[in-house]
Amino acid sequence: MAITDKEKGVWGLDQVYNKQNQGSIWSYSTSEVEQFTYNTLFSWGSGSNSALGQGSNTDRSSPTQVPGTGWTQSNSDTFGNQYKNFSVVKSDGTMWTWGENKEGSMGIPSVAHNEKIVSPIQMGSSTDWKYVGMGDEWKTAIKTDGTLWAWGANEYGGLGQNNTTHYSSPVQIGSDTTWSSLSTQGDNAGFHAIKTDGTLWACGRNTYGSLGHNNTTSYSSPVQIPGTWKAVMAGHNSIGALKTDNTLWMWGRNNQFGKLGLNDLASRSSPTQIPGTDWTLNIDVGYENVAAIKSDGALWVWGYNLKGQLGQNEAGGNNEATSRSSPVQVGSDTTWSTVGQGERYVLASKTDGTLWSWGTNAGGVLGQNQPSNSEYSSPVQVGSATHWAGAKFNSNGKNIVFTNT
Numbered sequence: 146m147a148i149t150d151k152e153k154g155v156w157g158l159d160q161v162y163n164k165q166n167q168g169s170i171w172s173y174s175t176s177e178v179e180q181f182t183y184n185t186l187f188s189w190g191s192g193s194n195s196a197l198g199q200g201s202n203t204d205r206s207s208p209t210q211v212p213g214t215g216w217t218q219s220n221s222d223t224f225g226n227q228y229k230n231f232s233v234v235k236s237d238g239t240m241w242t243w244g245e246n247k248e249g250s251m252g253i254p255s256v257a258h259n260e261k262i263v264s265p266i267q268m269g270s271s272t273d274w275k276y277v278g279m280g281d282e283w284k285t286a287i288k289t290d291g292t293l294w295a296w297g298a299n300e301y302g303g304l305g306q307n308n309t310t311h312y313s314s315p316v317q318i319g320s321d322t323t324w325s326s327l328s329t330q331g332d333n334a335g336f337h338a339i340k341t342d343g344t345l346w347a348c349g350r351n352t353y354g355s356l357g358h359n360n361t362t363s364y365s366s367p368v369q370i371p372g373t374w375k376a377v378m379a380g381h382n383s384i385g386a387l388k389t390d391n392t393l394w395m396w397g398r399n400n401q402f403g404k405l406g407l408n409d410l411a412s413r414s415s416p417t418q419i420p421g422t423d424w425t426l427n428i429d430v431g432y433e434n435v436a437a438i439k440s441d442g443a444l445w446v447w448g449y450n451l452k453g454q455l456g457q458n459e460a461g462g463n464n465e466a467t468s469r470s471s472p473v474q475v476g477s478d479t480t481w482s483t484v485g486q487g488e489r490y491v492l493a494s495k496t497d498g499t500l501w502s503w504g505t506n507a508g509g510v511l512g513q514n515q516p517s518n519s520e521y522s523s524p525v526q527v528g529s530a531t532h533w534a535g536a537k538f539n540s541n542g543k544n545i546v547f548t549n550t
Contacts, residue, residue: 191508194229194245195261202263206509206517207528213241213265232284233265238272240286241265247282249313250297269314278329278336285329285336286315291322293338302365303335303349309365318348318367330355331381331432335363343373343389353382354414355397361414372416380430385437386416393424393437403470404448406435410470419472431486436493437472442479444493445472452489453522454504475524482534493524498531 188197189205197203198211215235230244230251243265246256252268276287283297283304294315295304302309305318327338335349335356346367347356354361357370372394376387382398383405394416395405403410406419427438434448434455446455450467453459456475459467475481484493490504490511501524502511509517512527 189512190510193508195263196229196231196244198231198243198263198265200264202261204509207512207514211265229282230262232268232277232279232286234274234277234286238274238289240268240271240274240277242268248298248311250280250282250284252284252296252314254313276327278327280329280334280336281331283329285318285327285338287324287327287338291324291341293318293321293324293327295336301334301350301363303330305336305348305366307366326376328377328379330379330384334382335379337370337377337379337384337386338367339374339377343375345370345372345374345377345386347384350382351414353398353412355379355382355384357384357396357414357416359415370416376426376428378428378430380435381432383430383435384416385428385430385435387424387426387428390422391424391440392422393419393428395419395435400433400449402433402449402468404433404435406447406470406472408471427481427483429485432488434486434489434491436484436486436491438481438484442481442496444475444478444481444484446475446491447472449489452505452520454486454489454491456491456503456523458523492527494533496534498534500527500530500533501525502527 188199188211189208190197192199192202192204195202197205199209215237216233229247230242232240232242234240242251243262245261246258256262273289274286275289278285280303283295283299285293285295287293294317296312296315299306299309299311304312304316306316323340323342325339325341327336329336330349335347337345337347339345346369348364348367351361351363356364356368358368373389374386375389378385383395384397385393385395387393395407396413396416399405399410399412401410405413407417421439423440425438425440429436434446436444436446438444447469450469455469455473457473480496482494482496484491486492487510490502492500492502494500502513503521503524506513506515506519507517511521513519513525
């Protein structure tokens with residue numbers, strides 16, 4: 146049964162929202178969403194699939210406010226689904242969603258398959274959501290009691306139910322109450338999650354060894370990856386994770402441009418270390434690239450460079466001359482704060498609160514108020530605002546989340 150327009154959350158734009166000096170931003174494929182700590186939300190980019198939550202499918206090339214209050218992203222892995230819809234946990238523990246409902250990924254059984262919801266609506270009545278992560282057409286989330294939940298597409302067993310049944314509302318994964326953080330893979334592949342004891346667990350599709358279990362066997366319930374970990378970021382069949390000693394490890398699918406950053410083109414079925422012991426929690430594993438910040442504030446990138454997304458101030462191109470199979474620094478700045486990326490573009494904040502973007506501007510994702518065919522091969526500041534310091538960016542394939550805490 147389809148829901149009513151009122152239930153679809155088409156809230157009046159006469160509500161008053163005031164900016165404050167801090168915020169966050171995320172992208173949905175070719176969409177961006179910006180959130181300020183005083184709980185207002187902004188979006189820009191492609192409005193296809195009702196992804197912007199603006200009450201229409203209109204594209205935006207600069208930040209535009211999303212109706213509603215109480216938004217908070219400090220408790221979420223990613224704001225939105227990789228391709229079709231978004232979910233956000235509010236400060237009161239409720240979860241809200243909008244966009245196109247594929248395979249029950251909005252978690253609301255009354256929303257029809259493929260139905261498009263143009264403005265935020267609440268998922269259920271629970272007020273104990275803490276953390277949400279997105280895949281292509283499915284989601285995982287952690288509640289305040291440490292339990293782990295999932296819903297949506299389950300073709301590879303990524304929902305952790307020991308089956309391949311799709312679910313249109315949240316189902317609990319196991320009975321553990323010690324889950325602390327998570328990240329989801331693209332392509333409905335699976336998820337990686339960390340417990341409070343630092344153990345890392347993975348579940349789902351394992352074609353390229355992305356579950357880190359030294360094999361390519363898929364698992365429909367969580368299996369442990371050796372080591373003690375404090376952060377994980379799942380991209381499109383490629384994984385990056387930080388150990389407690391601040392070493393960075395990569396595994397899963399490589400590509401012809403060396404996305405894993407290991408100076409070769411081979412995939413890995415178990416964690417392999419990137420040189421250095423000074424990596425921070427600011428890591429983003431994108432669809433074709435990886436970006437990470439070191440403890441000295443320097444920003445490093447590697448992988449594909451078709452649209453200049455490596456920020457090297459050189460023309461992009463489908464060749465190994467402009468792509469990189471090992472980390473390369475973006476400029477000489479050492480004031481980078483956080484970083485995230487979408488498909489062939491990057492956004493990053495600096496400690497002075499400025500926001501920067503580069504790569505492709507398809508759909509206006511760079512927020513530069515420029516034509517969609519624009520490209521930048523080095524960082525360009527987004528507007529003149531200085532409220533971005535401390536923003537967190539998480540990427541799931543084509544998605545980026547920027548959270549200011």
